[in-house]
Amino acid sequence: MTTELIKNVWYVVGLSEELKSKSFISKVVMNEPILLVRPSQGPVYAIKDICPHRGIPFSYGRMVKDEMECPYHGWTFNHQGVCTRIPSLCSGQDLDPNKIKVRSYPVREQQGLIWIFWGDKDFPIEQAPEIPVMKAFDMNVRPNVVEVATFNCHIDHAVIGLMDPAHGPYIHKSPIWRSEKTSYEKTKKFAPVPFGFQMVRHQPSKNSTAYKILGGQPTTEITFTLPSVRVEHIQVGKRNVYSYTALTPVSEKETKIHQMMYWDHPLLSLFRPFVHEFAHFFLYQDIDAVNKQQDGLKYDPSLMLIKDADTQAKWYYALKNEWFKFLENKLTFQHPVQETELRWRS
Ligand code: FES
Ligand SMILES: [Fe+2]
Missing domain, CATH: 3.90.380.10 (Naphthalene 1,2-dioxygenase Alpha Subunit; Chain A, domain 1)
Structure with missing residues (x-):
């Protein structure tokens, strides 16, 4: 009997009602802090709630145009966890922000619940157990x-x-x-x-x-x-x-x-x-x-x-x-x- 925590599966991280438009919330799953973000446009996204620059949680920061801005030095990350802006860079400094990434997680929202897929990057998600659906009700219940x-x-x-x-x-x-x-x-x-x-x-x-x-x-x-x-x-x-x-x-x-x-x-x-x-x-x-x-x-x-x-x-x-x-x-x-x-x- 293994006591290992199960990976490569979907876990509920929160409720739809917890996340209003243009808001974010921090959760912990499998020993990992995860930031859930509901942008003004598009679906909820989830990224690791730790800035890869110096480790402060993004959840102390703010949303700027649907992206998360780190409170420490203002680096900004998009829904895929890709860095889109490093404010301290000067002209001629050739660091490409897009090469800097924070872990992101597949998200599903259905029947009032927000799920994330917690697992290996290369795991084919379609092989994981399906999220149980209440068939008598529609997906927006x-x-x-x-x-x-x-x-x-x-x-x-x-x-x-x-x-x-x-x-x-x-x-x-x-x-x-x-x-x-x-x-x-x-x-x-x-x-x-x-x-x-x-x-x-x-x-x-x-x-x-x-x-x-x-x-x-x-x-x-x-x-x-x-x-x-x-x-x-x-x-x-x-x-x-x-x-x-x-x-x-x-x-x-x-x-x-x-x-x-x-x-x-x-x-x-x-x-x-x-x-x-x-x-x-x-x-x-x-x-x-x-x-x-x-x-x-x-x-x-x-x-x-x-x-x-x-x-x-x-x-x-x-x-x-x-x-x-x-x-x-x-x-x-x-x-x-x-x-x-x-x-x-x-
Ligand atoms: S710690 Fe996040 S931008 Fe520096
Ligand atoms: Fe019981």
């Missing part, structure tokens, strides 16, 4: 509810927590949610999907009060894909609700979570503040558990993954392993998951 938070742990633990079905009755106790007293045995069908796996569409557990609020007979489908995206799609008749979670490694010890809900269900819109409060409450239960877990993990204990409750976690590690093997020897990706049923009590 915005989330109805957003929670952004930090887990003080390695991304692997955050991912495993995300797909762990057995902690529900213990961590997510709530008067209107589950408790261990109402837990019972469940059987769920799983199938492989490209670079991930899916809990195939089914009627969700009868002890989930939240589903009842929606009315009708909901069905749900949960998909996990590399590197770290979980999408739950609930259908109630013609209505759709998505819970979309993306994890991003800030460093080996810190993980950002973006958790969104999207819906076209009028009842949920009516109760939006309540739904938001509930999502917040739920997420902070997980954060609390992960923070407490760190108290034990700092002693580097050996850990266990059991059948079937932790099988999804095993699949995650297997997928990750395959991805690294694929990157190393450029052979085809051997999918480690087969269609199967898993059983657990929760």
Whole structure:
């Protein structure tokens, strides 16, 4: 089980709503400070937030005609990270600013999220796992509810927590949610999907009060894909609700979570503040558990993954392993998951 952070993949870096026109914001992904810039014209771009001249972050500077001007000596860099101006140069001094570059990253913005491709310069992006799209909605849809938070742990633990079905009755106790007293045995069908796996569409557990609020007979489908995206799609008749979670490694010890809900269900819109409060409450239960877990993990204990409750976690590690093997020897990706049923009590 490698603890290496996954590269040559897309990671969520921010939300569309964070970046107004002609503004910029600094983020950290994979131990690297990254500046996101939304120019007045054209798409969002991303460059490393460190001036190659003397290392000051561009984010202390300003935008000049859609380019970033360093606050220290005024060097200016464009959307490709190419230096376009060095103000101190005199006539006859033949340094070509265009030869000076700062790292830039491919960016995608869709369904209210900003993603960057973090990887090797020469890696063919089309071979990377696709960004999961919510097919019931168009590319310009915005989330109805957003929670952004930090887990003080390695991304692997955050991912495993995300797909762990057995902690529900213990961590997510709530008067209107589950408790261990109402837990019972469940059987769920799983199938492989490209670079991930899916809990195939089914009627969700009868002890989930939240589903009842929606009315009708909901069905749900949960998909996990590399590197770290979980999408739950609930259908109630013609209505759709998505819970979309993306994890991003800030460093080996810190993980950002973006958790969104999207819906076209009028009842949920009516109760939006309540739904938001509930999502917040739920997420902070997980954060609390992960923070407490760190108290034990700092002693580097050996850990266990059991059948079937932790099988999804095993699949995650297997997928990750395959991805690294694929990157190393450029052979085809051997999918480690087969269609199967898993059983657990929760
Ligand atoms: S440090 Fe950026 S221009 Fe000198
Ligand atoms: Fe949880």
